[in-house]
């Protein structure tokens with residue numbers, strides 16, 4: 001049985017007062033017990049988020065990390081630092097990191113390994129562009145991104161990941177993949193993971209991301225291979241994010 005995970009990705013948005021608003025809101029409600037909830041906040045808010053959400057069931061995460069453990073890398077943040085500041089999960093390979101910051105599969109793998117080394121749960125993001133989908137290359141691209149990481153890990157490491165399928169054309173565009181489109185890619189990812197180990201495939205949580213909102217979450221989350229959501233824009237509004245968390249229960 002896979003526990004659904006709803007993870008909010010604030011990207012470079014939010015404020016300390018929004019962190020406090022989330023803390024107050026989540027302290028006042030009971031989340032479905034069978035759903036894990038996480039908020040991936042910008043680095044400077046990690047400590048405050050840990051405090052504000054500490055009494056709630058919400059876990060705090062980060063949005064990227066350095067591939068190095070320490071040293072002369074001005075501006076970088078290591079996995080150990082993230083853990084010390086309360087992060088338990090970290091996004092790796094988000095399409096914005098791949099497209100805007102030049103993170104290729106090798107860079108993504110190095111960050112997954114750094115996250116594992118620091119005791120963090122890497123949420124590996126994969127997804128195709130519109131051009132790739134239209135060229136009928138969705139599976140080749142997505143499974144290639146999955147294999148670039150999973151091939152290099154051992155069985156114990158693989159089991160510690162979460163995978164988020166995020167079609168690039170659906171991120172921040174208001175254009176959501178249909179439940180059928182999303183399910184088809186999730187099923188392909190699970191079959192790909194089964195080539196490593198059937199137990200790994202059965203236990204791996206596969207999240208969908210891309211314009212998930214309160215009014216489309218339930219239908220997406222009802223698909224057999226969708227085990228949660230990575231939520232960008234809608235995670236910045238308490239009521240919308242709460243509604244998505246409730247619909248996963």
Ligand code: PEP
Pocket residue numbers: 009011166170171172173174209210211212230231232233234
């Ligand atoms: C994301 O940032 O991972 C994301 C899915 O964004 P949005 O929900 O805004 O499309």
